[in-house]
Amino acid sequence: MPNKKGGKRTSGADLQPSAQTLAALGELALEWNCSRCDALERAVYHSKSSLAHAYHEAGHAVIALEFGLELKSIEITKVKCPHPSELPARLQLMVAGMIAQRKADVPEAYIAISGKLDQAKCEQVIAEDGLSKKQGIAAMESARKAVEDLFEKKYIWSAVRRVAARLFEFWEMSPMEAAKVFEEERTKVEE
Ligand SMILES: [Zn+2]
Numbered sequence: 001m002p003n004k005k006g007g008k009r010t011s012g013a014d015l016q017p018s019a020q021t022l023a024a025l026g027e028l029a030l031e032w033n034c035s036r037c038d039a040l041e042r043a044v045y046h047s048k049s050s051l052a053h054a055y056h057e058a059g060h061a062v063i064a065l066e067f068g069l070e071l072k073s074i075e076i077t078k079v080k081c082p083h084p085s086e087l088p089a090r091l092q093l094m095v096a097g098m099i100a101q102r103k104a105d106v107p108e109a110y111i112a113i114s115g116k117l118d119q120a121k122c123e124q125v126i127a128e129d130g131l132s133k134k135q136g137i138a139a140m141e142s143a144r145k146a147v148e149d150l151f152e153k154k155y156i157w158s159a160v161r162r163v164a165a166r167l168f169e170f171w172e173m174s175p176m177e178a179a180k181v182f183e184e185e186r187t188k189v190e191e
Pocket residue numbers: 056060094097098114115118
């Protein structure tokens with residue numbers, strides 16, 4: 001999880017990074033030669049982390065909008081919206097964060113951190129739906145493919161980039177503003 005001193009979004013217990021996350025971040029910091037770095041390098045490192053989170057949540061948010069779901073809130077660590085009732089759409093919405101990160105060339109280590117919870121939730125809903133392991137794997141595969149195709153659409157990816165940029169800078173965005181960005185991009189296509 002990103003941590004911003006003085007930010008109002010860091011007080012919740014759910015935003016505390018787990019030991020595993022800290023270990024993964026430590027590895028990443030080493031990889032990026034960050035453990036011995038100066039303040040400037042650390043700032044770059046942390047901004048990369050924020051950007052990775054911003055793309056993740058922007059991916060969820062824009063796919064939710066594409067599905068016609070009403071966003072309740074959008075923050076750099078969390079998007080709240082209703083769950084689609086159908087399993088394929090639910091899985092697509094859940095994998096959208098990771099796929100947006102991959103398309104944005106976010107390092108895999110970050111994708112693993114942000115996507116861990118989504119992955120677990122996908123497995124949970126697949127199990128709840130009574131799918132076999134094989135069916136579950138196939139369902140995940142087609143969800144990934146469907147979202148990759150959606151992100152290939154110019155208006156969708158443009159909206160993801162704009163929402164991510166906004167989240168990167170301000171750490172949150174009003175649902176109304178995100179919906180406006182999405183509509184603007186979609187309208188450009190129709191013109
Ligand atoms: Zn996610």
